[in-house]
Amino acid sequence: MDGYEGKLCGVDIAECDSDPCMNGATCLESRTPGQEFFVGYLCNCRNGFEGAHCQVNIDECESSPCLNGGHCEDGVNRYTCECPMYFEGTDCERDTRTCDLALCQNGATCIDIDNGFACRCVVGYGGALCESAINSCAFEPCKNTGVCKYERACQCLNSVPDLLAHCKSNETCEYETCVDLKDCDVRELAYSCDCLGTGYAGVNCTEDIDECQTGDNDCSNSGRCVNTLGGYSCDCSGTGFTGDFCTEDIDECDALPCMNGASCTNNRPGFECSCAGGYQGPLCETETDECASGPCQNGGVCRDRINGYACNCNNTGYTGQGCTVDVDECTVNGHRCSSGSTCVNLPGTYRCQCPDGYRGDLCERLPVQGAQPHRVLIPALVFLIFILIISVYSWWCLRQARKMQGKYNPAEEEKYDNSLPMSAFEVDNDERLV
Ligand SMILES: [Ca+2]
Ligand SMILES: [Ca+2]
Ligand SMILES: [Ca+2]
Ligand SMILES: [Ca+2]
Incomplete structure (x- = not known):
């Protein structure tokens, strides 16, 4: 165990004999193990020192006791302030400056007060001497080309003179310069933005x-109108106007929109095409189908042409531009009535008036023979007589055959051998073959 020696550690060592404590500290021996001074000894430091052996000189300047830029000099258990010019006192707390020194800057007004002087800054400056420009607009808080206007961030109210309210660069009041804190007013914003004409609003x-x-x-x-960030635009499509605000008429005729020889007239808005004959549509782009109205009558075939039509009246019986004029087939020699018949003109056709006895559309059939009946009757009578003779003859032949009263069956030789002359069978006519 420290501080003891010997076989049973029972002998206390006299540590203070070697002067372990520094800077004039008092050394105390510990005599009883486990009690007050178990280390064996203790250094009781003088004021201004610290540490186990009082080896550290305490830095009294550490708390920056010197005001107004005074320089601090550390001593033993004390400090001294070396004050700058015009400042006095232990901590340089006394300001002996007056307005005579004309220390206020940037157009500030100087006021003599109990301890020194105060500067009333013009707008835009702060600090004790109004030496700092504290224009919050320098931070460019106004966006989108808004115009920034600086306003003082703090002011003292009521009994407290405004001039005592100094603004730090962060634009909070230096409250200590106001007599009473509640009298110091801090504006939320030390600037305002003029957004006029920017297309934006808001703080x-x-x-x-x-x-x-x-x-x-x-x-x-x-x-x-189409809204955009910071502005708007005008969509002029379909209006016939152009320009930022759709106020300028478009001269559509510049682009030659009218087709097929049409003439173009610019209007406000729009334009107009005057079509050449035979064309139609807004741009005269369509060739008119003159056949659409069915101008060809009586089955005439219409053929569309530019700015007109033609009727093919072939085989209709009509003629004329619209196939409306009847063709007088009888006078133009266009009929086919047989000679001798009379042509009668009809609308779209004609007919043939046949002479007596003639028939057919064209009276082309010969006259009927009924007018000379002997031409038919005589051949018919001859024919009948012929039939009668045949019949009588046939009857006579049949009667003769029945008189024979028998039948003839030829032998096989008769059937197949034609060489046998019929004379071999010559018998009496009355003899019957069996
Ligand atoms: Ca907008
Ligand atoms: Ca126009
Ligand atoms: Ca046409
Ligand atoms: Ca006719």
Whole structure:
């Protein structure tokens, strides 16, 4: 165990004999193990020192006791302040400056007060001597080209003179310069933004104005308002106008929109095409189908042409531009009535008036023979007589055959051997073959 020696550690060592404590400290021996001074000894430091052996000189300057820029000099259990010019006192706390020194800067007004002087800064400056420009606009808080205007961030109210309210660069009041804290007013903002004409609103001109919603837009002639960030635009499509606000008429004729020889007239808005004959449509782009109205009558075939039509009246019986004029087939010799018949003109056709006895559309059939009946009757009578003779003869032959009363069956030889002359069978006519 420290501080003891011997076989049973029972002999206390006299540590203080070797002067372990520094800087004039008092050394105390510990005599009883486990009690007050178990280490064996203790250094009782003088004021201004610390540490186990009082080896450390305490730095009294550490708390920066010297005010107003005074230089601190550390001593033993004390400090001394070397004050700058015009400052006095232990801690340089006394300000002996007066307005005579004209220390206020940047156009500030100087006021003599009990301890020194005070500067009333002009707007835009702060600090004890108004030496710092504290224009919060320097931080550019106003966006989107909003114009920033600096306003003092703090002021003292009521009985406290305004001039005593100094603004630090961060624009909070130096409260200590106000007599009473409650009298010092800090504005939330030390600036204001003028957003006029920026298209934005809000404290910092960051909120887009929807000009289409507010109606604060100049889109004309039914141009469609389109909101954009910081402004708006006008969609002039379909209006016939152009320009930022759809106010300039488009001369559409410049682009030669009218087709097929049409003439173009610029209007405000729009334009107009005057079509050449035979064309139609807004741009005269369509060739008119003159056949569409069915101008060809009586089955005439219509053929469309430019700015007109033609009727093919072939085989209709009509003629003329619209196949409306009847063809007089009888006079133009266009009929086929047989000679001798009379042509009668009809609308779209003709007919043939046949002479007596002639028939057919064209009276082409010969006259009927009924007018000379002997030409038919005589051949018919001859024919009948012929039939009668044949019949009588046949009857006579049949009667003769029945008189024979028998039948003849030829032998096989008769059937197949034609060489046998019929004379071999010559018998009496009355003899019957069996
Ligand atoms: Ca906008
Ligand atoms: Ca136009
Ligand atoms: Ca046509
Ligand atoms: Ca006719």
